[in-house]
Amino acid sequence: MIENPGSAPAITLVLVDDHPVVRDGLRGMFTAEPGFEVLGEAANGVDALDVVGRHDPDVVLMDLRMPGGGGVAAIAELTRRGARAKVLVLTTYDTDSDTLPAIEAGATGYLLKDAPREELFAAVRAAADGRSVLSPAVASRLMTRVRTPAAPADSALSAREREVLVLVAKGTTNREIAVELFISEATVKTHLTHIFAKLGTKDRAAAVAVGYDRGILG
Structure with missing residues (x-):
């Protein structure tokens, strides 16, 4: 985290999404909100590994479906490397079949891009603290994907x-x-x-x- 004089340390972020408009929007949101610092961006999972390695952020906001390297593989590799950053998946797909694989690969949580900005800010703060972030709204959408046999x-x-x-x-x-x-x-x-x-x-x-x-x- 970056120290801001006279205030608590800022939570540092790397934004990973293949859409420049999405990255610009996220950067604008977090730049305008006190307590956050965007250190870098990447357009795919492969580039994300390099950017995260160079900047060592507190949290990575990771899209899942990206040309040139998807989010799940990047999350798994960051986990393998023992990266300090917590990965928070931020995707458009409410029935994304990558949801559980992303969490199993090491993601701290999963949010949809239509989440209110305050919910997103709160989720990033929670992720930075090492807390899992999985809102009831997202969990209910996962029900179509999570099909675990009834417990004995x-x-x-x-x-x-x-x-x-x-x-x-x-x-x-x-x-x-x-x-x-x-x-x-x-x-x-x-x-x-x-x-x-x-x-x-x-x-x-x-x-x-x-x-x-x-x-x-x-």
Whole structure:
């Protein structure tokens, strides 16, 4: 993050989209909003790897379908390289079949381009803090893509695990969950491990998506 004299550090971004007009619009939005700094842009996933490598941003706003290198492959490669940046997918497609692969590849979250600007700003801030970002509106659209078999009776979430998952869906950190439920962070991590195993997921964002699909989250 870039330090601004007399204020909190700015969240640094790289914008990745094959449409110059979209990049210009996003740059204008974030430049006009205090607390953000756009460091660079890329028109495809291949160029994004170079730009992210040079600038080391806090957050990457990544489109998925781009000529010359798609977003999912770029996310997977950034994850493989151990990039510090959190990737927030921003796409037009509300039934994009790349949604879950993007999250599984390492994306922190998934938003649609018609999201209100305040929602986008909040999502970028959450991503910079390491919190998963998957709004109910997006999750409901994912239901046509997420088709996980019904969970066996013995893998149903306990009441406490449901409470934890609800808080995860709100973007709550492990520490905040521990305070909210009067348990230790270690216990929160144990609950998350059980939740991931029961839902057949690997991380918080995917667990939230499956939670909405199965009706665990309303």
